[in-house]
Amino acid sequence: MRLLLVEDDTMIGESVLDLLRADGYAVDWVRDGDTADNALLAGSYDLVLLDLGLPCKDGIDVLRGLRARRDRTPVLIATARDSVQQRIEGLDAGADDYVLKPYDLDELLARIRALLRRASGRAEPVYEHMGVSIDPATREVTVGGQPVVLSAREWAVLEPLLARPGLVLSRTQLEEKLYSWRDEVSSNAVEVYIHGLRKKLGAELIRNVRGVGYMVPKT
């Protein structure tokens, strides 16, 4: 899944970036409100991690702009603004969750998973699809009772497909889930990972839609 990290503090930003990437997310990091606006307009993200005290444009205004465009990307505010009034303001402006600094990283990851879960239209944390059982929290996949080990990149391709069964994701879109814009993308990386996934989980799970992309069929 692809996340946008909006944070102006260097030390916080670099730590969160590394930790999120270590958890398998593709993360783009921007450091002020205007750049955040542009990034949100240009790309599609699965979740935005939004700091409020930003140079150029305040995080609240970025959020308001986002919602005014009817963009439904989940937004998790992580900020030092801690008064009740400020929290109410953030949530009413359209945020899906509000976390105060300093926060625990594991808790942050769990909250991110919760928001992604809801965005997929799912409520149950562990779910099954076509005989494959998936636990996003632990990244454990079980096929017919047998645990299967996936690489982080394989997971990064599988998760967005499973999040929206029936939705076709193009190769480019899947590449975006794999890499932030700084990374180099090898041209057939996605095919390689799809191939690996089919081998481990069965060929029917991921269907190829000719000329468009890949999808996981609805049951």
Place this chain on the structure above:
Amino acid sequence: MSSIPSHSLRARLLWLLLASIVVVAAAQFLIAYRTALSEADDIFDYHMQQMAMALRAGQPILSSGGTAERRGAAEGGDFLIQIWTTDGIRVFDSIESEQLPQLAVLGFSNVKARGKTYRVLSVQTASQTIQVAQDEAARREIAGRLALRTAAPIAFMAPLLMLLVFWVVSRSLLPVARVRHQVAKRQASDLSPVSEAGLPDEIRPLVLELNLLFKRVQAAFEAQQHFVADAAHELRSPLAALKLQVQGLQRASGDCARELAITRLSSGIDRATRLVEQLLVLARQEASLAAGMKPTLVSLAAICRLALEDMIAVAQERSIDLGLNHADEISIEGYPEALRILIRNLLDNAVKFSPQGGRIDLAVRAQDGVVELTVDDSGPGIPIEHRERVLDRFYRVNGSQTAGSGLGLAIVKAIAERHGAELTLDDSASLGGLRVIVRFPPSTPV
């Protein structure tokens, strides 16, 4: 007079006023009494004279053995009339039981007879001596009663007046009591103004000044609260970074990753420490401003040299040419430690924002008693629109990537204010970057 209460205005007023009333009333009473007595005396004497004249005029009627009515005894205040012929023969006396010796003295005199004192008037005619007498004691008694009736109203008036004075004084001092009561029942944190409605002109200025003082204290209190809230807020990010950096270290696998994590954590701790230190410095400066320590005579040039020593290593790390350009040897009144912090903070900023190989000039110039301290750098300067806000606490110019606490210039401003100095930001004509000018007022000669 130590017996007059000195602490209570009301008590003192009442004591003095009531005592005055008593004294004056007593004096008035006595004077009225004595005057009335004296008046009565004169009236009695006058009556005696009239009687004597009347007797003299009607004298042929009275001859020896006259049939004038004689009374048995004298009633108090009655006149005793006796008439003698020139030969000394008593021709008439009004009251038989009381007889007085004939007197040789004419006119008014006092005579003692039969255990009493008499006021006697003797008048001589061609053939007779007429004597009119009155019992002194009786006379005094009547006079006394008269005088008492005259003076008595004063005795009634005085207590009434005292009551009135008591009431007026108490009423007049009520506003003071009200103010006292208002202030007494306040909570410790209540600094709202005291009502000055209905206060006399003597008290109102005091209450006005008190209210102004409340306002100043309130402002200082609020400023301190803001400071604490700001500080708590600003500490959140450094602490969040530390927490994340520790968690990064926990997850670090491999020596390389661990090294990186430890380096980051170390920087994070340095940053948090710096912020806390700056906060403490700022708090101390603001507290000292309130406490009012005494300044000493210091050489600004000497402090510049000390501050330069503090900063030279950091400057050299970035190959920045840092130097004291111009130093007039001038002494000003100030706080040496605070001034060192001020100069160090300015140099710190200059070093942070100057490019590698840049230049920073420090200068002290004295002219007409005004001492100017300037710091020029070859950095990017500060755009005019930011210059005022940049002196606020925690304000960082947008987009600046430097790891500052945001407090450096706020501290400089606090210290400048403490010295009554003027702080100005300008473009540096000599080096192209920022010029900071601190202008100290002329010292008052010791």
